[in-house]
Amino acid sequence: MKSSSRFTANSMNWRKAEMAMGQHNLGTVISFEFFRTIKKRGFVIATLALPVILVLIFALVYASNASTKDTAAAQKSARFAFTYTDASGIIVPAAAKLAGGTVAGDPAAAIAAVKDGTSEAYFAYPADPAKESVKVYGADKGMFENDKYQAVAKELLAVSAQNQVGSPELTAALTGAVKFDSQTFKDGSVAPGVGGIIPPLLFLVVFYISMILLSNQMLNSTLEEKENRVTEMILTTLNPTTLITGKIISLFAVGLVQILVFLAPVGLAYLFFRDRLALPEVDLSSLVFEPGPMITGALLTLGGFTVFTGVLVAIGAIMPTAKEAGTVFGPLVAMMFIPFYTFSLIISNPGALIVQIFTYFPLTAPVTALLRNGFGTLNPVEATVVVVELFVVGTLILRLAVHLFRYGSIEYGRKLSIAGTFRRNELAAK
Known part of the structure; x- marks a missing residue:
């Protein structure tokens, strides 16, 4: 029955179109085919489905980004206390104190304090950071928040190293902060x-x-x-x-x-x-x-x-x-x-x-x-x-x-x- 009704409907549509296309009018064919297509329920659903999905995704991303920015801002402003030992002599005590750090007398005791929860973090800077790893110990705060320990330890080392160099120009060159402006040419003109x-x-x-x-x-x-x-x-x-x-x-x-x-x-x-x-x-x-x-x-x-x-x-x-x-x-x-x-x-x-x-x-x-x-x-x-x-x-x-x-x-x-x-x-x- 569905096939029969579909055949009848299409036949009637084409009969109406035939009356207008007696002179082989290309414009009439285009108009008929265009409106026949866009009036179909399936076409409307398929055409509107993606924009609706995009709007929903954008709304979710908007809400998620707003929440993430607030969380990131809170984490950035949050400070935590840590202990550290410095065998390299690079770390500047004043910079460490400003970041919330205090010198640990015994590395083993500092690690034990982190384990039992009496200390939030401990950083152990080796004698030669170029060859040995900086050991970072911290209390578990979740996968995303745990990154703050390594970030602070790295930033403290970088600030102290820049202080040792004592030259903004050399510091920029060493840290990759120097900007480059490149131009290439093709046939005598800038590419x-x-x-x-x-x-x-x-x-x-x-x-x-x-x-x-x-x-x-x-x-x-x-x-x-x-x-x-x-x-x-x-x-x-x-x-x-x-x-x-x-x-x-x-x-x-x-x-x-x-x-x-x-x-x-x-x-x-x-x-x-x-x-x-x-x-x-x-x-x-x-x-x-x-x-x-x-x-x-x-x-x-x-x-x-x-x-x-x-x-x-x-x-x-x-x-x-x-x-x-x-x-x-x-x-x-x-x-x-x-x-x-x-x-x-x-x-x-x-x-x-x-x-x-x-x-x-x-x-x-x-x-x-x-x-x-x-x-x-x-x-x-x-x-x-x-x-x-x-x-x-x-x-x-x-x-x-x-x-x-x-x-x-x-x-x-x-x-x-x-x-x-x-x-x-x-x-x-x-």
Whole structure:
């Protein structure tokens, strides 16, 4: 009964759409597919689920960080008494006294006092701290609070050593407090560094997000009508190319809606609660948006989207059910992540054979080329070749997908034979 009612509902929807699509209006197809998708209960739940979860996580992190800061502040201001022995002669008695320490006459007695709880801590500084360990004994206060003993012992040794040196300049050099300002040059100009790597890599993030959000919908967009047995009726009034193009554009618009919904809580959290959520501060002034890598990144993203869209639509046209299409869908999505297994080679040795194969193989080219583009190892010639290849291959696959959909839309019980569709086409031409 559910299957029958579902078929009837879809048939009625498509009958209404047919009346408006009599002239093969692409805009009508896009509008119909877009609103049909976003009105589904499952889409609304799936789209809102992640933002709601993010809001709850941010709220918990906010509350936890507030509690942690209060605890850390209390611990930082808290003082404790300790005893110490100094065989090195480095420790300054005045500094130790200021920190709450007193000299112990007998190390064994000092350790025994810590054990029986009459003393909170005891530090034993060896004759040569460079070769021997500083022994720290303390009363158990819990895993996190116990760290205070070693921290105080270390700080006391550092302050005393700085006092022995007597030179702020030497102290800064020895403790690593000296700041360095480095500049590198490329083609006679200052190289952008990390600030020039991040912007092009954002296209890789966009590519992954769009494919993760849209790939399953692309696969099922043609299978849904096929499983509901309404494709014959659709194709009597609508050109397959118009239908496929409309579906792709509408799904891309749906993906943009999902991305905006997902990013909204992150953006709000960063703008208003960044300190409490301990989110890293992003200095936008350090980012360098070079025209070449940015344009290349945009073209690689669109080209990769075209290739994967064509492949997914073709799979949907060939397979009779979503269950059978899922067996191919998993390995296809895995192809987007395979290049990361050669991440170190992509960065350090882009001329390696495996990197070159991944750069030009259509299903791994988008991710590999986007990585190389971000890290500056994709030269203009390679970028041009990959971009042209992706758009040409993507267009050919989309044309093949439309051809397969024309014949596969009425194959309900078995997989479509690609070679068989071309034989039918030749017979029809004769």
